[in-house]
Amino acid sequence: MNWHAVKVIYINEMMRTFRTLAQSVASPVISTSLYFVVFGSAIGSRIESIDGVSYGAFLVPGLMMLSLLTQSISNASFGIYFPKFIGTIYEILSAPISHFEILLGYVGAAATKSLIIGTIILITASFFVELRIAHPVWMVSFFVLTCVTFSLLGFIIGIWADNFEKLQLVPLLVITPLVFLGGSFYSIDMLPPAWQTVSLFNPVLYLISGFRWSFFEISDVSVGWSLIAVIAFLLACLSVVGWMFKTGYKLKN
């Protein structure tokens, strides 16, 4: 293992975050606070509690997931796309470093950022609503697995994208709708039966449901299914990355 390389990539990526602190950390905190003010306090005060959980508290896992997904994808995709764009990727590709180590550096850093942002949101949320976490181990597991999985997805998008438009395409057109329709702001019980069935095909629903269960023990689908969904998605991303590295897809051809 070339640990020195993993370390410098990781540190370099983290430095980039600190250089753009306002953009990387402050913006998710501000947008989350706005969600709380608008949905939690203004509108939420007129919504009954859901399965005994106040609407403000109910929102927290959904909002965290919303940020984790978008942040993981944007951080990881930008992290690998940017060296490709400016050409410094030559150095990574010519270094004595395995694909796994490249992945560890970039995805590790992106996932770490998401974990930091998620934690900040959780702390911010605790100022607005009373939080309890029923299953901390499950909560942390979903938290970490989501960050890693979606950072992997971001990495894939970053390699696939050959312009800035493509870089934005998936987060904007796929991920954001899936998160909004995946029960981040509501329980699917509130939907008409037909839409409930449709929602079950949304993979993000399983993530949010499992994550919310670890807080309040309420869920749209059973937690086992949630776990299977996250792991299946993780494995899918890993195999795509593996294939990309093996064929040199858009990197070495």
Added chain:
Amino acid sequence: MSTILSVENLTKRYASGHEALKNINLEIEEGEILALLGPNGAGKTTLISIICGIVNASEGRVIVAGHDNVTAFRKTRSLIGLVPQELTLGSFDRVSDTVSFSRGLFGRGRDDAWVEQLLKDLSLWDKRDSEIMTLSGGMKRRVLIAKALAHKPRVLFLDEPTAGVDVELRKDMWEIVSKLREDGVTIILTTHYIEEAEAIADRVGVISKGELLLVENKASLMQKLGTKQLIVELRTAANALPPALSEFDLELSADGQHITYTYDVRAERTGITSLLQSLQQAGLELRDLQTRQSSLEEIFVNLVNEQ
């Protein structure tokens, strides 16, 4: 001297069917400076990219110090440093940070003393805390060299190191190269500037349209392939060339003082003896004789045009 790098039957074919490299074979001795000459799009950068692991080869293999560059990529890549053609650097990075980054990437631990020495050698020490975007093009080129040397490679690739660089910096670059050679670093450089190859290379390879046309010792290449010119200075100026000399490829200077005879040193007979006899028979008196070797540039142009 031992072989440090050998390229065997290397071919690069793109999905479009375009062959960027056609069956390249090349052996490079430890400690030498090899210049790869070729027009744009000849395949120079592709060749370097494959050796360094940036591009996958379609066929053939590359051996560096006895190790295959695919199966033992960690060993081969840690022996190689690459200075790319484009000034590809992160604009917001600081000079010493980016050099340390390269060192780490190549599996070496932090070594501030070495980085300091490197930056001093490349006249970058004053700029160590500057952001890359504040540097001039020449300075950026130096940073790229410092990055490539950060892990003390034994083989250094310089892809067009002096493209778009002013005369002074080009001289500096040559000095850097000769100092590296003294330290025993093997250097492979690609260049458009033939005088550059002529000035610093031990051997010259010529690539055109993906084929390695030849690799020769610089001196013997010039001797072997060069045309030579015999310049005859006349005692009294001639108005025109005498008809008796029409069988020779001659040129009379405007002032009528000099006759230039171009001949091929590779030819079995150079024709010099009969020319001199004919000159005498034509009644021309000679004042002086001079021969001139063709430059690498002329050799190169001839080779690429022949293809």
